[in-house]
Amino acid sequence: MSRSDAPAAPAPAAERFVADFTGDELGAVDEVRVSEKRSNLWLDAWRDLRGRWMFWASAAMILFIVFVALFPTAFTQVPPNDGCILSVQNQTQADELGVPIGTKISDHGPLPGHPLGFTKQGCDVFSRIVHGTSTSLSVGIIVSIMVAVIGIVIGAFAGFFGGWLDSVLMRFGDIVFAIPYVLAAVVVMSMFLHDRNIWVISLAIGAFSWPSTARILRSEVLRVKNSDFVMASTALGLSRVRTMLAHVLPNSIAPVIVVTTIGLAGAITAEATLSFLGVGLPNNIFMSWGNDISAAQTSLRTNPAALIYPSIALSLTVLAFIVMGEAVRDALDPRARASR
Amino acid sequence: MTAYILRRLLQALPVFIGSTFLIYAMVFAIPGDPILRMFGDRTPTDATLAALQAKYHLDQPFLVRYLLYMGDVFRGDLGTTFQGQSVNEILMRTFPNTLRLAILAVAIDLVVGVTVGLVAGLRKGKIFDNVTLLIGLVLISMPVFVLAFVAQWFFGIQLGIFRATVGPGAPWGDLILPAIVLAALNFAFTMRLTRASVIETNAQDFVRMAYGKGLRSERVVPVHILRNSLIPVTTNIAANFGILIVGATVTEGIFNVPGVGNELFKAINRHDSPEVVSIVTVLVIIYVLVNLGIDLLYGVLDPRIRYVKK
């Protein structure tokens, strides 16, 4: 429809003007026309995601991180922990590293086969970063799954059944929420000096970070619960549990996916922070970026590389998950899309 | 308003009791002798052991122990460290420094975050908006100790604008760099929340009406858009305060600020569990109080909260 066929200006004042009948005025009402484009929440979200470079960049980054975590030896043959030397003691070592006997390796800069140099303990920085990936990722994934499960169960029960159950669960959530989860984890980890492992640290972080997920799911459930289609199902005689599972949960889950993705980044940060504070994973068993950064701080002036590279690895990993979460949020929430 | 304050106070009470109880339970409900557990690798002298057992009233049933312990906390008796220092004294000495640091950080965060968020929200989709969004993403991705080291290394060591560590007495000037680090931690959240809130408010009917009745945009922006956008930003300070507490612990440790966080940092490193538990309890109490304060402020900012429809 070009603008040239627009009707001429009507004559002034109270004279009658009747536009030519083009036929398409009534089309929208009479035809039972179904739009060509297939559309529902997930399909729309996927279509939206597909067009975002941020999504592809973060997806590629995350795939890469997962690959590194699963197959660290594909990237480095140098062991991260064993064979760290403070200085070159014998000829074998000297030949391997291409430096004379007696050279101080602790905090040494890059050497052939050791592109990022050495830590204070004389370990290979690159190898420690590569091997630290799986620690960060495992903690992130375990915490996320744990938080999602606890949050969904508590949020769903509170929102759907309401009443005293809602009050009790949500007050409990308030109490847990009142303790910053890193502080809570500090206390828990202080109590577990000897048996620290990935599961304990994940539990320490996850046990206090579920309330926000539960709150978000609860408010979504409350919104969906009062919608007409849920009332129609109830009027039909569908049981409460089945209504919950068939209609309410699937329609409430989208924001949880978003907070869980961003929460994964938060858990990785938390693990690194705890390790940095000295209540994380034991340094000699687990590679952890937080530990390495903490250990490198004393040589910040002389050997900043040992601190900067693990920091970059940590920040990029966190960034990848945050960007992914943001992209998914924009795709799932049309309101956020509109504000972009 | 009185009813509102009363209601908030009543709601804060169970949170207060529950959260302190939870911390206490974490320490004392775990199987094994909690006191020996606190010592980790070390073997306590009989005197310290006895003092700790008395302090935590280990001869009493669990609930009574908790009540006696909270009674002590309220009387200001927070116990002693392994070295025998009084925790109260440590807090009295360090708290003012942390308070100054926190005030400085929140001020920087609010002024910069709200300003940038407002401009970005009003110029949605323009270059300024996109650049600040990107900066925000990068800042969110950097854990606080990374941020602190980057700042210390770049501004302190490379450029030498600030002192890399805080000098004795913690003068205001030395606090600026750690405060910037702390502010940067929350800056991205404040900025994005302001931006989102400004965009949402801007689309409200009352803003259109404000223009429709003939107001100039110089008036509409501060009086109608910014004023309303500040409500969620203010409440968010409470949520961010948790990040601030953890951030302060790390930042004070790195910059050697003689504050509560630094004390906690050192206590953790010394494995001084009694001190850790005492300080965390105090921090949680402060956190609950700050949340309560912000809740009351919310009532002041939003008249709809104060009056409930009859």
Next chain:
Amino acid sequence: MSEPLLSVRDLQVGFRTQGGFVDAVRGVSFDVHPGETLAIVGESGSGKSTTAMAIINLLASNGRITGGEVLFEGRDLAKVSRREMEDVRGRLIGLVPQDPMQSLNPVWRIGFQVEEAIRANGIATGKRDVRKRAVAVLREAGLSDADRRLGQFPHEFSGGMRQRVLIGIALSGDPKLVIADEPTSALDVTVQRRILDHLDTLTSQHGTAMILITHDLGLAAERAEKMIVMNRGRIVEAGPALEILRDPRHPYTKRLVAAAPSIASTRLESSAGSGAADSGASADGGIDLAIAARAARASREAAGPPAIEFRDVTKVFKLRKPSGIGSVDFTAVDQVSFQVPRGSTLALVGESGSGKSTAAKLLLQLEDKTSGTILVDGKDTDELSGRETFELRSRMQPVFQDPYGSLDPLRNIGNTIVEPLEVHRVGDRASRRARVLEVLDQVALPASVVTRYPNELSGGQRQRVAIARALALKPDVVVLDEAVSALDVLVQAQVLTLLADLQAELGLTYLFITHDLAVVRVIADRVVVMEKGRVVEQATVDEVFANPQQQYTRELLDAIPGRDLLV
């Protein structure tokens, strides 16, 4: 004739969207002379509000004028600077917004918001003068004790009061033109008329011209001298308002006039039962509610016990006290009694808060009543076993208001319609599938929609799906809770006709809940008028319209715009 005050010439407005640039207004021209009222009428998406907002440059941020002129007293407002436009607004052109509930800033006192307008438009300066003017504005708005009112917040005002204040603000600068954008569509029906009267009085006192945006032809004809009918961004018909209503010439306008329930006369009959010539289908394929209603009227009320009976039904909600401690009783439904004979339609009419929707939920067993008896087919629902209650649910089905909320967005249409059959274990897979196709055919939707999702359908189509779902179990009773209220006029007429056809074909009993008496006349046999939880009047539709007994019913009737215009 004098020079026009406002002369819009070939106005074009577009919006930047994700799908590209969309033209919303495509070459609109009209004049407004001093002191006259012009109505712009159209359905949603016709571009009527966009046209009005373009005049004072208050388009949404992604919209802009792409062509044409907006000449106000000879000056082209499409080309003035931002500053100049700020001077025009309030002083020369006032705005009365659509939704008074959202149009006052909730954090500032009323006085503050009135005074800032007075100051901005230079009506008065100095604290005391401004205050005096503000009091005057509120007085003019008809609010007693204006002094105290100025110190209150918007949420302490009712919707009608807020709109009075907003009208006062719009007129405080003594503008030459007021743009009123659907000024009453967000208000209760009885308040609507009073607000429009108020607006009329003030504009004629001040000699202000007005552009009135509305979706209601009757209202436009009642309030305006001139009328423009818009469709898809274009003017389809323009001229004297009454003339257009009585003698519409463009096919679209004809359909619109025919479909408007406020000007149709009596009950809508099934088009199938009354013969093709006299049926609702007019020559151009549209639906004429008035013609359809004129058809002969047979008694459909079958013998036997009433399908539904309420005896002194009461529902009390416990509301939490403002302090959060203790609760207060709120009686939503108060001793309500009525009967719905099998095969007929009973309309429950009332404004928001009248308890009509709660009554529907009590019938559907979505809420438990506090006292009284509900009988379905003569059986007390309290005495039913769990099994019998479950069966009862299959014979009573709801259709709700919001076409966008009534279907699960994550289920395709086939799965949505088949759900009732699955829950009640009716038939096997094949027979369920056949039933789905059958009901889709009954609501005139193609079989191809079964694999579609709600997002892909229009509002009217979704409402048809909701009806199809309700029909799947072959119910006796359908509870229609504001089922057509959110639909545009033409679609509303189609759905109403469909409902009438289905009733004749399937012998359905309808409980029709609505706030709109105009719709009642074309669909219902009997009316129960509710106010604050109580039944104030019940009678046949004809009795209520001819001879309302209660003051409240009369108010509701008077609130139907333009109902005397066609006689």
